[in-house]
Amino acid sequence: MATHLLHNSALQDELESERERERQLKAFDDTKAGVKGLVDAAISKIPQIFVTSTSGEISSKTSPSHFHFQIPTIDLKLENLEQRQKHIIDKVRVASETCGFFQVVNHGIPKEVLDEMIEGVRRFHEQPHDVKKEYYSRDFSRKVRFNSNFDLYQSKAANWRDSIFFSMAPESPKPEEFPTTCREITIRYSEHVKRLGVTLLGLLSEALGLKPQHLEEMECCKGQTLICHYYPACPEPDRTMGTTEHSDPDFFTILLQDHIGGLQVLYQNQWIDVKQVEGALVINIGDLIQLITNDKFKSAKHRVLANPVGPRISVACFFSTHLLPFNRIYGPIKELLSEETIPLYKETTVRDYVFHYFSKGLATTTPALEDFRR
Numbered sequence: 001m002a003t004h005l006l007h008n009s010a011l012q013d014e015l016e017s018e019r020e021r022e023r024q025l026k027a028f029d030d031t032k033a034g035v036k037g038l039v040d041a042a043i044s045k046i047p048q049i050f051v052t053s054t055s056g057e058i059s060s061k062t063s064p065s066h067f068h069f070q071i072p073t074i075d076l077k078l079e080n081l082e083q084r085q086k087h088i089i090d091k092v093r094v095a096s097e098t099c100g101f102f103q104v105v106n107h108g109i110p111k112e113v114l115d116e117m118i119e120g121v122r123r124f125h126e127q128p129h130d131v132k133k134e135y136y137s138r139d140f141s142r143k144v145r146f147n148s149n150f151d152l153y154q155s156k157a158a159n160w161r162d163s164i165f166f167s168m169a170p171e172s173p174k175p176e177e178f179p180t181t182c183r184e185i186t187i188r189y190s191e192h193v194k195r196l197g198v199t200l201l202g203l204l205s206e207a208l209g210l211k212p213q214h215l216e217e218m219e220c221c222k223g224q225t226l227i228c229h230y231y232p233a234c235p236e237p238d239r240t241m242g243t244t245e246h247s248d249p250d251f252f253t254i255l256l257q258d259h260i261g262g263l264q265v266l267y268q269n270q271w272i273d274v275k276q277v278e279g280a281l282v283i284n285i286g287d288l289i290q291l292i293t294n295d296k297f298k299s300a301k302h303r304v305l306a307n308p309v310g311p312r313i314s315v316a317c318f319f320s321t322h323l324l325p326f327n328r329i330y331g332p333i334k335e336l337l338s339e340e341t342i343p344l345y346k347e348t349t350v351r352d353y354v355f356h357y358f359s360k361g362l363a364t365t366t367p368a369l370e371d372f373r374r
Contacts, residue, residue: 021048022153032129034148034162035231035232036230036232043235045235045236046234050157052156069272070272071095071099071274073102073104074104076106076108085206089203093208098298099272100290100298101274101284102282107196107281118258118315121228123182124179124228135179143171143172143173144164145165147165150358154358154360155362157241158240159243160240161304165225165228166178166227169222198216200252201220201252208336219326220288223318223321223324223350225317226318229243229313231304231306231312235308240306241303242262242305247299247300247367247369248284249287249288249354250286250288251289252285252289253319254317255281255282255283257312258314260307261276263282263303264302265302266301266302287299288330290369291330291331293336294344321351324351326349326350329349330347330349331343345373345374
């Protein structure tokens with residue numbers, strides 16, 4: 001009897017704790033001010049909803065001193081790409097097969113465009129709350145929306161960041177839908193990064209031994225979403241994360257980041273800093289490329305550390321139609337299969353995969369991609 005009563009009491013405490021957490025999440029969400037609102041209020045301790053379990057995520061922040069691996073940097077030199085094609089393709093292949101991350105320089109996007117994109121994101125997030133809150137939404141159908149933590153109600157702990165999302169392709173927002181603080185540069189940067197995305201798909205196709213247009217013809221760059229992150233300085237960076245460990249639910253991502261740092265990729269069970277290279281863009285393979293290449297190319301786990309200095313600003317361009325209603329089926333590419341190399345994944349639409357990924361949230365013990373393994 002006593003054991004039964006103790007069990008019921010513990011269960012009640014757990015339910016009440018969960019209800020209290022839900023109340024705190026909703027109270028934070030209802031402010032529409034995001035993490036920056038907390039920083040503006042000059043808090044010295046982070047709210048409990050942001051506290052990451054001490055069981056492991058932030059305990060090992062960097063690789064051991066004897067581990068000297070660095071994310072490769074590839075010089076595209078687009079003006080004479082044809083003469084250097086094989087050399088570049090070989091580098092893309094090695095990076096995609098091993099760590100799933102590489103940086104590119106001489107990519108064709110002017111430095112002033114990169115710098116202005118970072119400043120445009122800063123202007124949006126640092127404008128008055130009354131203006132910014134008009135964009136606050138969790139409605140995935142909105143082409144322009146601002147919020148803090150897309151998975152706020154699914155994750156075990158909220159992350160220390162705010163984000164504005166722009167769904168740029170296949171159909172971009174109307175000009176008046178963009179915030180005036182970053183309208184022109186977002187449209188301009190998006191056009192540049194789309195062209196670079198097509199170039200990268202050609203290199204990835206050839207790195208797989210396919211014709212250059214193969215992945216483009218599979219509509220791997222049909223969709224394009226810009227997610228512009230703002231990571232305010234954190235008063236207790238050892239107790240939370242900027243972004244929880246995850247892989248990306250797209251084909252591939254092009255990332256622009258400022259000089260603050262904090263991005264890390266998991267390679268051979270070690271967290272490796274992805275250091276900023278002047279003028280470079282970071283490229284990472286997404287889950288859907290790993291699926292269609294049948295594990296030949298790797299979608300690497302990565303994360304962003306919270307930082308006592310900031311804000312850190314980054315702009316991630318995701319190539320995927322995400323939750324848009326496109327019915328194209330994706331599975332392992334037939335040209336990469338043989339009697340010895342059987343398909344490792346079930347077929348799926350992009351929409352079904354992303355919906356499953358979002359339903360799990362970032363902090364999940366089983367990656368979404370593993371649920372599609374045969």
